[in-house]
Amino acid sequence: MNCVPKIDRRSFVVSAAAMGGGLALGLDIPFGGPRVIRAQDGSPEVNAWVVIRPDDTVVIRIARSEMGQGTLTGLAQLVAEELECDWSKVTYEFPTPGQNVARKRVWGDFFTAGSRGIRESNEFVRKGGAVARQMLIQAAANDWKVPVSEVSASNSVITHTPSGRTTTYGKVAEAAAKIEPPAEVKLKDPKDWKIIGQGVKRLDSLDKVTGKAIYGIDVKLPGMLYAAIKACPVNGGKVKSFDAAKITGTNGVKKVVKVEDYAVAVIADSWWQAKTALDALPIVWDEGENAKVSSASIAAWLKEGLDAEQAFVGNKGGDVKAALASTAKKVEAVYSYPYQHHVTMEPQNATARYTPDKCEVWCSTQNGEAALATTSEACGLPLPKCEVYKTFLGGGFEDMTHGWYHPITQCKLTAGFDADKNLTALHVRISGQSILAKVRPAGLQEGRDPATFSGFYAGGAESAIGYSIPNILVDHSMRNPHINPAFWRGVNINHNAIYLECFMDELAKEVGIDPLEFRRKLMAQHPKHLAVLNAVAAKVGWGTPAPQGVYRGLAQAMAFGSYVAACAEVSVDGNKVKIHRIVGATDPGHAVNPAQIDRQVAGSFVYGLTGLFMGECTVKDGRIEQENFDSYDMMRIAEMPKVESIIMPSGGFWGGVGEPTICVAAPAVLNAIFAATGQRIRSFPLKNHNIQMA
Structure with a gap:
């Protein structure tokens, strides 16, 4: 023993x-x-x-x-x-x-x-x-x-x-x-x-629920001061001058400081004193050439990329050019997706306590070690003399007007059929921003941004396409305006799923085949994709009559290592769309907490539907126009459809659950709207087409 x-x-x-x-x-x-x-x-x-x-x-x-x-x-x-x-x-x-x-x-x-x-x-x-x-x-x-x-x-x-x-x-x-x-x-x-x-x-x-939880903005230390900061409203612009004398020594103001070359901060006894003083501070900006940029100029630049010769390839199989040249029927469509923002409830904030021997920071951060490294760099003390205390987060942080945004893209899809109505070729050209080129250039692969191709990968465990097409080409004409792109929840799969899944419905319509059967024919080699699609179809009774005035739409994808699908039921009355229910299926491999997954699916649909109907950041004079919730709307509780989750872990792998189902909500609803109206909408948000949630 x-x-x-x-x-x-x-x-x-x-x-x-x-x-x-x-x-x-x-x-x-x-x-x-x-x-x-x-x-x-x-x-x-x-x-x-x-x-x-x-x-x-x-x-x-x-x-x-x-x-x-x-x-x-x-x-x-x-x-x-x-x-x-x-x-x-x-x-x-x-x-x-x-x-x-x-x-x-x-x-x-x-x-x-x-x-x-x-x-x-x-x-x-x-x-x-x-x-x-x-x-x-x-x-x-x-x-x-x-x-x-x-x-x-x-x-x-x-x-x-x-x-x-x-x-x-x-x-x-x-x-x-x-x-x-x-x-x-x-x-x-x-x-x-x-x-x-x-x-x-x-x-x-x-x-x-009792208010005991501490978020970053709740931290209070004895004798602490508060700072409010304002950056040049045009990304890339600089501070030209400011008149600190106008506010110094009044209303609790302690100091006015320049932050690098692009921002000014006011330090005061309270947050409100700092904010109101900053609002009153005369600042002259040097906005630079970027002030000439607008949403229209960005859109025109991206449109050129749809037919540009140079592009980074994300997925290639067969010979698309030859297949499209000899096809019996060709179908083409162009989609576009705007800048969007997280609009988190908790503003960006951090609390720091500095002494010559120690620097401590309390903050809501998604990356504690990066925050620690940033603290060390900012204060000049070595890592052992720095510490970061994580609190709960009130969302993934981004400032509304000086932040980081869901990348803007356009997409041209071209498909070819043979005489027997078989899909033989698909070319997907994405034109738009690269996230990694801005936030992590080291992640580029010979200039190519792999994140751009989420949902279009030929295989792998992260985000593979669920269709077998003999000739396929997915490529990206990279065009990076000055607006900062970043990882909006769900990232690139959100718009890529709209492009692909709505186009699949378009193709089914062109050849007169039921959208579900059209997909099934292409998914024999993708059993996990097919399983979640079949699950939502069975749950809603696809193929049986829907209630009078109600129409259905489907979508499926693989995202963040999980397989997801959705079926939406909607009715349309004039310009009002009522989403009655969405059935969502998720195969994450293993389901650690099914109750949490169910809530994450419902929450993800809030995100996806808000983005579809209302989410848009526009650019005028080089700056983002939307500044707060008054100009960046969110869906309301009364507009929320009934959500039915099918959690179907098949085992053998671990997928994500927080983000995957965001991407299937919008295309499922769009396909249902098309079924109801015959109107195919290819640019977003829907508010720009005078379409509202009922």
């Missing part, structure tokens, strides 16, 4: 699929050891992921950011499943980026985006829970002087099977924290999961 496992330290490799490429991070994860590390309340840390208090409370550390999507609870479920703890006694805490760096990135990546929070950390957080469980069991076995093989754990209770003796996690946590972690742990078979796959209540809901 050996009551103490062999001392070894595990090194896990965490694969993080970067946008269009692979990034492998070797993480040295010290799951425990002889030296007891304690939480702030003195409770022993069993390992980096698990702290257990004497009263059996289990504190699970969550590295990813919680911005309403439920990642916090889902990650806790993954750890708790392997830990075999009592879920009713689980709580959480956020480790800091500084702690992560100091401990050799024990918690891995702090970055939260792209629906990757769970799918890219599920394995090593589950191993964290499994290792902690084994250490707790070993501690009990050592105390009882029995073979560890005779000891098991369930619901935070450890049992010696032959004698029936029991103890709890809280009683052995101190001893467990001194044990070296096992070299190997076996994770549970999914069929044995008890917490994963259950719609448990979110761990953060109570604090949020």
Whole structure:
């Protein structure tokens, strides 16, 4: 009998699929050891992921950011499943980026985006829970002087099977924290999961509904001052001059400072004093050549790209040019999609406390480690003297008028049929902005932005096209206006799904085939795409009569590693569109919390439908015209359709759930509108066509 496992330290490799490429991070994860590390309340840390208090409370550390999507609870479920703890006694805490760096990135990546929070950390957080469980069991076995093989754990209770003796996690946590972690742990078979796959209540809901939860803008420190900042309204412009004397020393104003060469900030005793003083501050801007740019000039430039000779290729198979030249029937359509904004409820903000020996920042951030690096760079202190404390997020941050926007694009689609009505060729030309060219040029692949082709990839585990077409070409004429593009929720798949799925309906109409049957014919080699499409069709009774005056539309896609589809039912009365219901199907591989997935699907449809009907940022004199919710509208509760979710995890992979279904809401509704009216709309938002939500 050996009551103490062999001392070894595990090194896990965490694969993080970067946008269009692979990034492998070797993480040295010290799951425990002889030296007891304690939480702030003195409770022993069993390992980096698990702290257990004497009263059996289990504190699970969550590295990813919680911005309403439920990642916090889902990650806790993954750890708790392997830990075999009592879920009713689980709580959480956020480790800091500084702690992560100091401990050799024990918690891995702090970055939260792209629906990757769970799918890219599920394995090593589950191993964290499994290792902690084994250490707790070993501690009990050592105390009882029995073979560890005779000891098991369930619901935070450890049992010696032959004698029936029991103890709890809280009683052995101190001893467990001194044990070296096992070299190997076996994770549970999914069929044995008890917490994963259950719609448990979110761990953060109570604090949020009672107002106890702290967001970045809630942070208050003794004696703190407030700053309001104004940047040149034209991106790329500079500060020419400002008259600080007009406001200095009045209404609590402490100082007026120039921020680099493009902005001015006012520092005052309160936020309102800073804001009103900034509004009163005379500033002269040098707006530069970009002030000549407008929405019309950008649209004209992108239109030229639809027929430009040079383009980056994202997917190529067969010979499209030859196939289209010999086709029996050719169909062409041009679509366009505007700039859009996140319009988050919480304004951009951060609180900093600086001394010559320490700089601390409290903020709502999707990337804690990047925030830490930025803090170090800004204050001039080395990383060990800096710290960032993450709070809850009130949304993915972007300022409305000086922010980052969903990229503007146009798309020309050309298809060819043979004499038997078989789709033999498809050319998709996208003209517009590259996100990576602006935010991460290192991610470009020989100048090509792989993010542009979301939903059109020939294969892969991220966002592959779901149709087999003998001759296909998807390419991108990159044109980057001065307006900053960035990762709007759902990113490029949102407009790409509209382009492809609406065009598929157009093609079905051209050859007189039912839209569902037309798709099925092209999807035999794509069973997971087809499965979600069939699921929504069956749920709504596609092929059977809809209620009088109600029309249906379909869409499907693969996004963020998951397979999704939607079927919308709408009615049209003049210029008013009533969306009665949308059925959405999702195959994320594994469903950690079905209740959260259901809510994420409904929330994603709010995003997708708002963008379709109302979302648009326009450019005049080089600047974004929309400044707040009064000029950038959102759909209302009364306009929200009934949402029915079909969650159908097929196993074997981990997909995202926060963003994928956004992309199928709009094309499903557009196809239903076409079925109702015979009108095919190819530019957005619909408000520009005098179409409103009923």
